[in-house]
Ligand code: SF4
């Protein structure tokens with residue numbers, strides 16, 4: 001197992017972190033055995049959350065057994081608690097977490113899940129949850145403080161720019177690169193960068209489509225994604241979330257990968273294969289997820305929707321893409337904005353797209369493909385033609 005410095009926390013974390021969200025779905029002995037097996041294999045960072053049902057309780061029971069033979073300081077434990085405008089509620093939750101985990105100090109406490117500064121603002125004051133976390137840190141009960149987020153680039157960038165957090169847990173993968181500037185900024189601020197759910201949220205890579213498996217051969221798609229992330233020194237640890245010891249090995253294939261040697265040569269070859277398939281299937285219509293088209297007055301998450309469309313078109317990742325698209329507009333915290341059929345063709349986004357994409361047309365195509373699985377024809381022949389001419393004539 002390779003270990004990486006987790007930004008200014010100075011913790012040396014294993015490049016894979018055991019995420020314990022799945023523990024709510026498995027029998028307790030299986031959960032405990034999973035933690036023990038991961039630690040045996042060199043994983044030294046274990047992550048859970050107050051909001052993950054009985055996960056903290058089970059992690060606590062596993063740790064009790066592990067600490068009989070492993071020194072406490074060899075492991076780093078993170079839990080996450082939702083920031084609240086009610087500090088007493090946050091304090092109660094913290095006490096419950098520590099009680100379940102059975103720890104007298106916590107290595108890392110994260111605010112759980114804010115998508116933007118606005119959503120966390122009530123907690124970010126001396127009298128709010130932030131003040132309470134600082135008190136815990138001054139007492140040595142909490143060693144480090146970070147934030148996990150499922151938000152979109154602007155919201156996450158605002159969180160990072162507060163510079164109140166020593167680390168950030170976020171969604172950034174080969175198949176969703178929209179947060180690359182956020183990762184760069186977090187590195188400038190010497191923050192730890194923790195990639196959450198690279199397998200499932202990264203494209204359901206644990207159950208890959210045939211065409212994706214072909215394109216990434218001889219690497220498994222999830223190993224390809226892990227290596228892509230680990231090639232970046234600014235990425236420090238990647239979560240994996242097994243529900244049994246047997247599920248661990250496949251997740252840790254790249255545990256010794258350091259971005260060099262023969263494995264790097266294999267990765268480079270696979271990357272060329274994957275990119276060539278993208279080019280072949282998308283042609284000129286490739287969205288780089290640069291986010292420059294935002295904001296859209298109709299609140300359409302243009303890069304996200306186009307990205308799912310191209311995963312579907314290039315690698316038949318239709319089930320994943322349609323699953324994500326179905327949640328758009330449902331009001332959940334993870335999938336923000338509106339669907340592509342809300343585009344009014346106002347044209348605001350067009351001059352901002354460096355790829356000169358015909359965004360309204362692609363959104364409409366994507367909407368049909370991801371909503372119904374079919375293309376029933378262009379949305380507006382006449383105007384679509386005009387848009388294309390305007391965009392590509394210069
Ligand atoms: S053309 Fe459509 S996608 Fe672009 S800004 Fe206008 S409404 Fe949004």
Ligand code: SF4
Pocket residue numbers: 286287288289290291292293294302303306352353354355356357359
């Ligand atoms: S500006 Fe163009 S390339 Fe960039 S995210 Fe928007 S649509 Fe994609």
